[in-house]
Amino acid sequence: MIPVEAIQQQLIDAQMPGWAAILPQQIEQVLATDRHGDLGRWRYLLQQLPGIQTADVDLKAETLRVGQAGEINEDMRRDIYQTLRALQPWRKGPYEVFGISIDAEWRSDWKWQRLKGRIQPLAGRKVLDVGCGNGYHAWRMAGEGAELVIGIDPTLLFLSQFNAIRHFMADPPHVYFLPLGIEAVPEDLECFDTVFSMGILYHRRSPMDHLLELRRCLRPGGELVLETLVIEGGANTVLVPGGRYAKMRNVWFIPSVEALKNWLKRCGYQDVQLVDVTPTSTREQRRTNWMAFESLEDFLDPSDGKKTVEAYPAPLRAIVIARA
Secondary structure, three states, X not given: OOOHHHHHHHHHHOOOHHHHHHHHHHHHXXXXXOOOOOHXXXXXHHHOOOOOOEOOEEOOOOOEEEOOHHHOOHHHHHHHHHHHHHOOOOOEEOEEEOOEEEOOOEEHHHHHHHHOOOOOOOOOOEEEEEOOOOOHHHHHHHHOOOOEEEEEOOOHHHHHHHHHHHHOEOOOOOEEEEOOOHHHOOOOOOOEEEEEEEOOHHHOOOHHHHHHHHHHHEEEXXXXXXXXXXXXXXXXXXXXXXXXXXXXXXXXXXXXXXXXXXXXXXXXXXXXXXXXXXXOOOOOEOOEOOEOOOOHHHHEEOOEEEEEOXXXXXXXXXXXXXXX
C-alpha cells in the first residue's frame, strides 16, 4: 500500500537519511492503528482494480487526467467506476480516470490557478505538501516539474484514494503519500525547497507552533506557501470561535491577513507576501455525486450568505508566501 523502500531511497537521495531510517516504524505504527476499522475494506477495493496502466497522464490539466476512455472495455469501466465510488467521499479534485469523471467537493484546480503563477517555479524542487488530502495538488506540483513531492496526511481514506489514482499510471512521477502528520517529520530537517500548508493552520491549537514546524522543514531560503482562512480586520484582529465555525469543531484561530503576516515574521520568515484573498463560494465547495454529505451551502446562514450558521463571517481564504 505504501512503497516504503522506494520512499526511503528518495529521502536518502534528498539528504534526509534520518527520516528514511525511522520511516518504516512510523508507517507500521500508523497502519496498525486503524481508528475506524475501514483500512482492510479499502485495501480489498484497491486489489479489485483492473491491472491496466497507461502512459497517457496529464498532470497539468485542470481536471487531472489518467488515461482515455477508449483504453478500457465496458467491464473494466464498470469495475473501476464501482471501486472509485466505494472510496467516497472525494473531497479534492477534479479527476478523470479513463473517461470516468470524479466531481469532488472542492474545485481544487481553482485554488491552484490562484497560486501557481505567484510562487517560485517548482521545476527541480523538493516539495513537502502538508495536509495533502488525496494528493490532487501534489500531482499538480509534479506536473509543474517538481523533482520530488512528499505529501503527508493522516487520513487513511485519502491514502486509498491517492493509491487508486496512482495505480493506473505506468510511469508515475516521484510523488508519494505518507499517512503522517507534521509532528512525525523530524525536527530541523531543513531540506525541502518548497513547503505547502493549505487549509491546515486554522485546525491547529497552536498556529505559531505549526508555522515553526513548517519552517524547520525548509532549507534556508526555501519557500512556504500558506493557504488558510482569514477574517477582515487590523493587525490585532483574530477570531477565536466560541464553539464551531461553519459546523467545524476543530477551528481554533482565524487571523486577519495583517495578523497572519505578523505571526510569520515572529516565527522567523522573511519576504512575507500576500498572493490572494478570495471568498469561498458555493461553486468552489459544494455537494456532488461524489461527496454527498453537507458542504458549504449547509454551513452558511440561509438568510445571509455572508455569515456562517453560527453568525461568524463566511469563509474567506488567503494565500501568503514567505521565505525561510
